[in-house]
Amino acid sequence: MSQEAEVLILGGGVIGTACAYYLSDRGVAVTVLDKGAIGHGCSYGNAGWIVPCHAMPLPLPGALRQALRWVLRPDSPLYIKPRWSWEMARWLIRFLSCANERHLRYAAPPLVGLAQESLRLTEQFIAKHGPGDMGFHKRGLICACQSRTGLDAARHEMSVAQSLGITGRELGVDALRELEPAVAGQVVGGIYYPNEAHVEPLKFVEALARQAAQRGARFLPQTEVYRFECSDRRIEAVHTTRGRFVGNQILLATGSWTPLLARQLRLRVPIQAGKGYALIVEPFPPVPRIPMLLLEKRLAVTPREGSVRLAGTMELAGLNETITPRRVEAIVRGAREFLKLPENFEIRETWRGLRPCTPDGIPMVGRVESWDNLLLAAGHAMLGLTLSMGTGQLLADLCTARKPAVDPTPFRPSRFR
Numbered sequence: 001m002s003q004e005a006e007v008l009i010l011g012g013g014v015i016g017t018a019c020a021y022y023l024s025d026r027g028v029a030v031t032v033l034d035k036g037a038i039g040h041g042c043s044y045g046n047a048g049w050i051v052p053c054h055a056m057p058l059p060l061p062g063a064l065r066q067a068l069r070w071v072l073r074p075d076s077p078l079y080i081k082p083r084w085s086w087e088m089a090r091w092l093i094r095f096l097s098c099a100n101e102r103h104l105r106y107a108a109p110p111l112v113g114l115a116q117e118s119l120r121l122t123e124q125f126i127a128k129h130g131p132g133d134m135g136f137h138k139r140g141l142i143c144a145c146q147s148r149t150g151l152d153a154a155r156h157e158m159s160v161a162q163s164l165g166i167t168g169r170e171l172g173v174d175a176l177r178e179l180e181p182a183v184a185g186q187v188v189g190g191i192y193y194p195n196e197a198h199v200e201p202l203k204f205v206e207a208l209a210r211q212a213a214q215r216g217a218r219f220l221p222q223t224e225v226y227r228f229e230c231s232d233r234r235i236e237a238v239h240t241t242r243g244r245f246v247g248n249q250i251l252l253a254t255g256s257w258t259p260l261l262a263r264q265l266r267l268r269v270p271i272q273a274g275k276g277y278a279l280i281v282e283p284f285p286p287v288p289r290i291p292m293l294l295l296e297k298r299l300a301v302t303p304r305e306g307s308v309r310l311a312g313t314m315e316l317a318g319l320n321e322t323i324t325p326r327r328v329e330a331i332v333r334g335a336r337e338f339l340k341l342p343e344n345f346e347i348r349e350t351w352r353g354l355r356p357c358t359p360d361g362i363p364m365v366g367r368v369e370s371w372d373n374l375l376l377a378a379g380h381a382m383l384g385l386t387l388s389m390g391t392g393q394l395l396a397d398l399c400t401a402r403k404p405a406v407d408p409t410p411f412r413p414s415r416f417r
């Protein structure tokens, strides 16, 4: 016997779960299938930032110059594992062709717009259901710079963000240290964006799942999708390790694993996994209070209740989840240049996750034209949490034929053929 749902969501990360929340809130019967535990993919241990100011496309102007300096050094913020893959080569060519000012001006408005909507929806969610244990704080985000070149790049990004309605201001060294005494190393200044937020990422997914479940959504962990049953332009059923499921509409929200399933449906989904690491370390005085981006090291520092999270690095090495000790050490070394980390300190948890990265830095959200009942919500790269609520709402708008709250055009999956 098959189990039926109006919308079958494949993937229970922050994206699939936000979609489940908004769909079930509109009375749609939803089932979410995940090969692991809900929220334990890339959404588990990320830096927890919900930051419209940072909602810029991954390929930024100057990426080529920077990539050439970094790519083959295994301890640099960006590492591309040498391997032959036609998909990877095509992805890189498209990525580099987007690393310019024109693309930034095209991609930033929809990304920042979706991020602002997401932050508004997150606050609305908290107002409606309470803050629970998700650790939501709106203390802003500091971008701390070690070099003049870094500060110039940060200023440029701030001017783009400001033109889109984000509040940000430059800080000199003294003002930066006064605002966040945890910045102990050599810095030349920074930027402060006061209206940005952070949460505990897993708790956030769990809160969304709880509310969706209260509205009738079913969550089935340990249920891996491995085959589709199709007729002409429809997906009739989905075969999983726990049986056959039928859905009126199917939503692929499987993050970095999306190309594997999409291939079976003859779809080109140019998503590469960008591995990142996060370390939960014991608190050290002065304990950081405001989340910080340590710009040159591309490191995120997030204060937590009783600990600190250090996250960063981007490793393009395919769907490979091995932990490279050298990259973990690079995070600690990078953090030491900015913060007063004690000589010996306890790393309580080491985690890695695979960011689903599209080459143009814009997620793929919308209907898939070649199928009558397939939708896609994947490819959120460094911004999955930041864009999650807006994505969930947009997807629900598209599924229920409501006028979308944001323009879906820049996100349409059909832009990659």
Ligand SMILES: Cc1cc2nc3c(=O)[nH]c(=O)nc-3n(C[C@H](O)[C@H](O)[C@H](O)COP(=O)(O)OP(=O)(O)OC[C@H]3O[C@@H](n4cnc5c(N)ncnc54)[C@H](O)[C@@H]3O)c2cc1C
Residues within 6 Å of the ligand: 010, 011, 012, 013, 014, 015, 016, 033, 034, 035, 036, 037, 038, 039, 040, 041, 042, 043, 044, 045, 046, 047, 048, 049, 050, 223, 224, 225, 226, 253, 254, 255, 256, 257, 258, 261, 274, 275, 276, 277, 278, 300, 311, 312, 352, 353, 354, 355, 356, 377, 378, 379, 380, 381, 382, 383, 384, 385, 386, 387
């Ligand atoms: C170090 C690091 C720091 C980050 N910091 C931030 C941050 O501060 N803010 C921010 O906005 N973003 C951040 N990100 C990015 C963010 O974590 C991702 O964009 C986001 O988690 C992607 O969500 P997702 O739901 O698309 O993917 P996932 O969370 O990976 O979910 C996909 C799910 O699909 C399931 N799945 C895959 N294949 C199948 C299958 N065949 N059958 C069933 N289920 C399947 C997986 O088990 C998984 O649970 C960070 C990422 C990293 C690595």
